[in-house]
Amino acid sequence: MESARSKWLWGVASLLILVWTVFPILWIVMLSFKQPGEVGNKKGFLPADWTWTNYETVFKTDIFTSALINSIGISVIATFVGVVFATLVAYAIARLEFPGKKLILSFALAIAMFPVVSLVGPLFNLWRDIGLYDTWPGLIIPYISFALPLAIWTLSAFFREIPWEMEQAAQVDGATTWQAFRKVIVPLAAPGVFTAAILTFFFCWNDFVFGISLTSSDAARPVPAALAFFTGASQFEQPTTAICAAAVVVTIPVVVIVLAFQRRIVAGLTSGAVKG
Amino acid sequence: MAAITMKKIVKRYGDGFPAVNEVSLDVRDGEFMILVGPSGCGKSTLLRMIVGLEDITSGEMLIGGKVVNKVAPRQRNLSMVFQNYALYPHLTVFENIAFPLRLAKTPDDEVQRRVKETAELLELTEHLDRKPANLSGGQRQRVAMGRAIVRQADAFLFDEPLSNLDAKLRGQMRTEISRLQRRLGVTTVYVTHDQTEAMTLGDRVAVLRKGVLQQVGSPRELYEEPVNLFVAGFIGSPSMNFLPASVDGAFLDTPLGRFELRDDRKAGALGGREVVLVGVRPEHFEDASLIGEEKKAKGATVQARVDVTEWLGNEQYAYVPYEAPADVAAQLRDLSRELDGDQLRTQAVVALDAASTIKPGGESELWIDTAKVHLFDPATGENLTRDEEHVAQLNQLADESRDAHRKAHRGD
Numbered sequence: 080m081e082s083a084r085s086k087w088l089w090g091v092a093s094l095l096i097l098v099w100t101v102f103p104i105l106w107i108v109m110l111s112f113k114q115p116g117e118v119g120n121k122k123g124f125l126p127a128d129w130t131w132t133n134y135e136t137v138f139k140t141d142i143f144t145s146a147l148i149n150s151i152g153i154s155v156i157a158t159f160v161g162v163v164f165a166t167l168v169a170y171a172i173a174r175l176e177f178p179g180k181k182l183i184l185s186f187a188l189a190i191a192m193f194p195v196v197s198l199v200g201p202l203f204n205l206w207r208d209i210g211l212y213d214t215w216p217g218l219i220i221p222y223i224s225f226a227l228p229l230a231i232w233t234l235s236a237f238f239r240e241i242p243w244e245m246e247q248a249a250q251v252d253g254a255t256t257w258q259a260f261r262k263v264i265v266p267l268a269a270p271g272v273f274t275a276a277i278l279t280f281f282f283c284w285n286d287f288v289f290g291i292s293l294t295s296s297d298a299a300r301p302v303p304a305a306l307a308f309f310t311g312a313s314q315f316e317q318p319t320t321a322i323c324a325a326a327v328v329v330t331i332p333v334v335v336i337v338l339a340f341q342r343r344i345v346a347g348l349t350s351g352a353v354k355g
Numbered sequence: 356m357a358a359i360t361m362k363k364i365v366k367r368y369g370d371g372f373p374a375v376n377e378v379s380l381d382v383r384d385g386e387f388m389i390l391v392g393p394s395g396c397g398k399s400t401l402l403r404m405i406v407g408l409e410d411i412t413s414g415e416m417l418i419g420g421k422v423v424n425k426v427a428p429r430q431r432n433l434s435m436v437f438q439n440y441a442l443y444p445h446l447t448v449f450e451n452i453a454f455p456l457r458l459a460k461t462p463d464d465e466v467q468r469r470v471k472e473t474a475e476l477l478e479l480t481e482h483l484d485r486k487p488a489n490l491s492g493g494q495r496q497r498v499a500m501g502r503a504i505v506r507q508a509d510a511f512l513f514d515e516p517l518s519n520l521d522a523k524l525r526g527q528m529r530t531e532i533s534r535l536q537r538r539l540g541v542t543t544v545y546v547t548h549d550q551t552e553a554m555t556l557g558d559r560v561a562v563l564r565k566g567v568l569q570q571v572g573s574p575r576e577l578y579e580e581p582v583n584l585f586v587a588g589f590i591g592s593p594s595m596n597f598l599p600a601s602v603d604g605a606f607l608d609t610p611l612g613r614f615e616l617r618d619d620r621k622a623g624a625l626g627g628r629e630v631v632l633v634g635v636r637p638e639h640f641e642d643a644s645l646i647g648e649e650k651k652a653k654g655a656t657v658q659a660r661v662d663v664t665e666w667l668g669n670e671q672y673a674y675v676p677y678e679a680p681a682d683v684a685a686q687l688r689d690l691s692r693e694l695d696g697d698q699l700r701t702q703a704v705v706a707l708d709a710a711s712t713i714k715p716g717g718e719s720e721l722w723i724d725t726a727k728v729h730l731f732d733p734a735t736g737e738n739l740t741r742d743e744e745h746v747a748q749l750n751q752l753a754d755e756s757r758d759a760h761r762k763a764h765r766g767d
Binding site: 242244245247248249250251252253254255258263266267269 | 406407408427428429433434435437438439441443444445454455458459502506
């Protein structure tokens with residue numbers, strides 16, 4: 080009785096949350112399929128007249144296509160560099176005893192908690208002085224430094240889960256420290272590395288504050304920032320539907336990545352490594 | 356193949372606590388050496404120092420005549436089986452076993468051949484494509500062994516390899532390890548806290564206590580001629596009974612009764628001491644009513660009140676509680692605690708013939724084989740009656756039986 084009831088309650092709660100989160104997305108999707116003139120004139124959730132026009136407009140606009148390339152390039156590079164760094168740091172933190180280990184971890188946490196907005200001003204001036212303003216590295220560097228703490232924490236938790244013996248066994252079997260790390264630890268930590276990579280990628284991909292403040296042209300402006308500069312097909316139309324189409328386009332990679340890798344993220348790869 | 360020599364090995368941790376203290380031990384080429392002791396005695400630390408996973412604070416470690424104190428584990432050419440097996444979960448059984456060969460950049464056809472041979476030896480052939488997660492405990496254990504024997508290592512090191520298996524499987528694997536070792540003839544160091552493993556597997560057994568080596572010898576020597584109270588209590592199950600006794604000439608007054616030492620050597624060993632601890636193994640007691648007169652005369656008969664009896668079919672245990680002076684009782688309790696037990700009362704455990712009809716609760720007549728008792732100094736724990744001649748005999752016996760074993764296994 081009790082379990083049936085609690086199941087039911089859980090079901091209702093999940094449904095509510097699902098509606099709460101999915102509804103805005105659906106709304107944006109619906110808007111993106113409406114005729115540009117329809118918004119504000121006709122009522123209704125579903126488009127009266129389904130159309131791909133907005134998507135065509137979006138991909139014809141230079142602002143968007145260059146921003147898409149910027150976003151992809153910057154996010155991929157920042158993710159790659161960030162995860163490589165984080166893997167090495169997390170491994171050292173999980174495995175080695177050295178003075179200042181706690182300090183590094185708490186420092187990393189402090190960085191993660193630092194309000195981003197307060198840094199934008201100084202960074203803007205600094206970047207302009209040293210010529211990093213409106214360049215890819217100008218965004219990649221702050222992305223890495225803000226994504227690193229989370230990645231380090233996630234990865235060091237994963238590394239700690241891997242039994243020491245794994246590595247010692249590899250060393251006795253004739254592996255150098257580096258070989259043991261590459262052939263045993265990294266494959267075992269793969270789910271953790273994936274998780275860290277995905278989290279970092281999302282952080283970079285979704286960022287707006289740095290994107291809008293540290294760029295001024297197509298040279299480095301990422302999609303979230305570029306959306307604000309949308310004008311629509313003609314100057315006399317509100318660009319609402321086109322912005323929605325662009326928003327849908329940038330959401331797709333996120334959805335695809337999550338669907339593709341959720342198994343890997345959850346996979347308990349270490350099961351069977353040791354007894355039990 | 357190589358001999359392993361340890362010279363005054365010390366392991367001191369950061370807090371200054373010596374986990375291993377001045378251990379000198381010689382493992383001969385091809386020998387099966389067991390390191391045994393209660394938990395926390397430093398046996399695993401010593402093993403890890405041999406393999407190089409633990410730094411040596413001071414002393415010298417030689418493998419095959421070369422000092423290896425500063426040599427990295429991968430350059431020592433030893434192989435090790437870990438307590439939790441430490442298999443690589445992302446690799447198949449084949450690749451797990453092949454791992455050391457791959458690291459050594461062995462040509463692929465040789466890897467194939469050697470892994471197949473090893474798998475056959477350990478009956479793993481049909482599991483080669485599976486992942487460790489899908490194997491049973493015994494199979495995982497065999498994979499771990501396979502990984503150890505696939506390359507020509509100078510020595511095998513085992514760290515309590517059977518402690519995660521159930522009792523039946525443990526027995527089977529024990530025989531298997533013994534057979535494998537004698538067949539391959541590779542120097543082996545094996546850490547265990549299990550008595551049965553220690554007694555059945557080893558050519559020689561080294562007993563450690565709080566990081567200090569107590570005695571090294573054949574299983575028989577440890578059992579029959581222990582050097583001190585600790586070894587005497589640790590080896591044998593149920594363990595040796597220690598009875599406090601006050602000395603009166605050649606007579607000993609124990610809580611179980613008074614008896615005479617008829618052996619001049621043993622009586623001489625008393626050396627004027629007033630109090631000693633008498634060590635009697637459970638099987639050196641017997642129900643006096645089941646013994647012939649002639650044998651009875653060789654020992655001593657005492658009256659004792661049996662508290663509880665346990666009949667096991669092939670034998671029978673009886674428990675005889677006794678009063679001991681407070682200081683001795685405390686000493687015995689400490690010893691028992693150190694041996695991973697916790698004896699609450701001072702009692703003698705007596706192994707009787709299964710046919711004995713001694714009833715719990717009443718007075719019974721027990722016979723003690725006084726020729727087999729040991730006398731210990733209560734202060735130092737030293738065995739006063741160790742018979743060096745007998746030890747030499749036992750050593751010779753052990754060597755002969757070891758050679759016979761080897762020959763039999765090489766033959767097939």
